Amino acid sequence: MKFKFMAIGAALLMSAGSIAASAQTLSYSDAGAMLAKSCGPDIQKFCSTVNLGNDQLRQCLLQHESQINPQCVTDYKVAVASIAKRVAAQNSIEKVCANDAANRCQGMVPGDGHLLSCLVTAARVVSKKCNQVITDAGYR
Amino acid sequence: MTLRTAGMALAVSLLALAGPASAQTMLTSDQIAQSLQNVTSDAPVISAAVLQAMALQHMKQFPGESGVTQPLPVKLDSLAQINIQIQFQLNSAIIKPESYAAVGSMADAIHNPILGGYKFLVVGNTDTTGNRADNMKLSQARADAIVEALTTTFNVDPRRLEAVGLGEESLLDTANPKDPINRRVQLINVGKFLPTP
Numbered sequence: 001m002k003f004k005f006m007a008i009g010a011a012l013l014m015s016a017g018s019i020a021a022s023a024q025t026l027s028y029s030d031a032g033a034m035l036a037k038s039c040g041p042d043i044q045k046f047c048s049t050v051n052l053g054n055d056q057l058r059q060c061l062l063q064h065e066s067q068i069n070p071q072c073v074t075d076y077k078v079a080v081a082s083i084a085k086r087v088a089a090q091n092s093i094e095k096v097c098a099n100d101a102a103n104r105c106q107g108m109v110p111g112d113g114h115l116l117s118c119l120v121t122a123a124r125v126v127s128k129k130c131n132q133v134i135t136d137a138g139y140r
Numbered sequence: 141m142t143l144r145t146a147g148m149a150l151a152v153s154l155l156a157l158a159g160p161a162s163a164q165t166m167l168t169s170d171q172i173a174q175s176l177q178n179v180t181s182d183a184p185v186i187s188a189a190v191l192q193a194m195a196l197q198h199m200k201q202f203p204g205e206s207g208v209t210q211p212l213p214v215k216l217d218s219l220a221q222i223n224i225q226i227q228f229q230l231n232s233a234i235i236k237p238e239s240y241a242a243v244g245s246m247a248d249a250i251h252n253p254i255l256g257g258y259k260f261l262v263v264g265n266t267d268t269t270g271n272r273a274d275n276m277k278l279s280q281a282r283a284d285a286i287v288e289a290l291t292t293t294f295n296v297d298p299r300r301l302e303a304v305g306l307g308e309e310s311l312l313d314t315a316n317p318k319d320p321i322n323r324r325v326q327l328i329n330v331g332k333f334l335p336t337p
Contacts, residue, residue, distance in 0.1 A: 028251075028294050029169055032244030040237035052235050052243065053288035087295060090251070113254035139253065 025086035025136050031079040039072035089136035097130040169248035173255050176329045178220045186214060186330055188261055188302035192280075195309040199272065207268035207317030212310050221328040222249075223312070226286065231270075233281035235289065243286060246327055247294035250301075259333035262287050264305040265312070267322035272308055280305025286325060300333050 026034070039061065046067065047060035061068060061076070094101075094110050097119055101108065104125060105118035116139055119126055123134075134140055194212045202208040224246060227236040235243060250260060264283035266275040283303035291298040311322050 027169065028244035028247040029241045030244070032240030032242070036237035036240045043237050048229065048234065051233065051285050051288065052240060053285065053290075053292045055292065057293075113252070113256065116253050138248075 025089070025138055026079060026082040027086070027138055028083065031083055034075050034079055035072075038069065038075035042068040042072050085136055086138050089133045090139075093130075093133050093137055093139075096133045097126070100126045100130045169245040170252070172222050172245060172249040172327075173252035175222055176220050176249060176258075176260075176327065177254055184214055184218065186216070186219065186261065186328075188304040190214075191261070191263070191304050191306065195276065195304075195306045198309045199276070199307075205268075205272055207308065207311070207314075209311070209314040209317075211314075212306070216310070216326070216328065219328050219330065221326050223324045223326055225323070226282070226325050228282055228285075231278065233278070233285040235285055243289050244294065246286070247290050247296055249327070250290070250296050255329070257332055259300050259302075259330050261326070261328040261330055262290070262301055262303045263310075263326040263328060264303070265310055265322060265324050265326065266308050267320060268308045268311070268317040276305060276307030276309070278305070279307050283325065302330075 042061070042064070043057065046064040047057055050056040050060045061072070065073070093116070100119060100122070101110075101115055104122045105115055108115040108118055110116075116134070119130065119134060120140060123131055123140075191212075191214070194214060198208065198210070198212055202210055224242055225239075226242055227239045228234060229236060246262075249255065262283050264279035264281075264286075266279050268275075280303070283305045287298075287301050287303040290296040290301060308317070308322070311317050312324060313319050313321050316322075
């Protein structure tokens, strides 16, 4: 399998067999911790002059693809795929939970967190789809 | 699948509630988001440009290399904020991998729906070790690096963040100006950001 990074959050269609459908997605903090753990030594060794942002780190790791620890490659992909899934879930909550919001949380508007707290509180009577997307979004 | 590790927990001190003397506390990004929510009505209106101008004026008004204890003429403490320790390489704006989780938790907090629509300043501070003018420059570069990581790798809308470096002009512990506790990044909530429809 060709080692190819993707910009975090950019691609939703990346297949990641290692992430189960119902699994909890990684937060940015979890992803950062995982990257530091698996790739930290390689980053210090090969990429100590580039920064985390603006795709610099990814480009640098790509350039040293053949030299870096395979666990770093694997975990990087897991992190990217998981975050993509989380971002997709965050972006689709409004749509997926529209019916539940109308039925269970009348009068609340999206955007300030109140609607979401209502849906989280009402988890027992909220649809399976809506519950799943809230879990994937990391909002529970 | 939970890939949490002990190392990803974040040491932050909660300034908004307890003031600068508060002890370091372990906070989750949910707690960060909660504490950043406490915007008071009497909080000063502040921007990166205003804050930077104050810091430069502060250097002129109180020259010297001994560490200035006078605060900046703005009550930053009254703004909802958190202090985060981010590890950088020596004399560089390169964020060390051990702090990726800390930057990530800033991103998680900013993405939290309870903070939706708010704008933040990312403020870099140094201690008084080294040259004062260099510290000013370095803290700006470091604040810029964090904003760059947040707005690219961590998907934060760039319109919601501004970076400003204050060098050693806004010490946390004025009694111990060389204490590393003064080296910190402040994430300050500066109020509602209303996107154009």
